[in-house]
Amino acid sequence: MFTRTPRRTTLIAGMAAALSAGLYCTAALAERTPATPGAQVYIITPKDGATVPQTFKVQFGLVGMGVAPAGIDLPKTGHHHLLIDAAELPPLDQPLPKSVIHFGGGQTETQVTLPPGPHTLQLILGDKSHIPFDPPIVSEKVTVTVQ
Numbered sequence: 613m614f615t616r617t618p619r620r621t622t623l624i625a626g627m628a629a630a631l632s633a634g635l636y637c638t639a640a641l642a643e644r645t646p647a648t649p650g651a652q653v654y655i656i657t658p659k660d661g662a663t664v665p666q667t668f669k670v671q672f673g674l675v676g677m678g679v680a681p682a683g684i685d686l687p688k689t690g691h692h693h694l695l696i697d698a699a700e701l702p703p704l705d706q707p708l709p710k711s712v713i714h715f716g717g718g719q720t721e722t723q724v725t726l727p728p729g730p731h732t733l734q735l736i737l738g739d740k741s742h743i744p745f746d747p748p749i750v751s752e753k754v755t756v757t758v759q
């Protein structure tokens with residue numbers, strides 16, 4: 613009983629040090645994670661060409677890889693990012709900007725509210741540091757008409 617507490621404390625301190633060292637390295641290098649061959653991201657709903665109400669659900673599909681929250685270092689995983697009305701992709705060699713919607717909690721769907729008219733939706737998968745994979749894992753663009 614007497615010796616257990618100090619040992620446990622040392623172990624936790626060691627883990628914390630290793631974790632912070634790991635986080636420091638990924639932030640400093642900002643290297644792109646190789647994409648898992650065959651991995652694909654896609655929008656399940658709405659379908660391309662659909663007419664939707666102003667507030668609607670967007671469901672994210674991913675095959676060949678898994679979803680993990682941002683900051684979690686698990687092989688073959690990433691988290692979703694939604695681009696709305698983006699004419700082109702953001703820079704691929706740095707963390708995705710705040711202008712894209714990050715789903716860092718590992719969410720696989722969301723609700724969006726948009727003004728009436730045509731809009732485009734597109735997904736891009738980011739790694740634990742929000743950096744696109746190499747090559748990027750990007751969905752087809754879905755065009756919807758908001759009523």
Ligand SMILES: [Cu+2]
Pocket residue numbers: 682691692693708714715716738741742
């Ligand atoms: Cu992100």
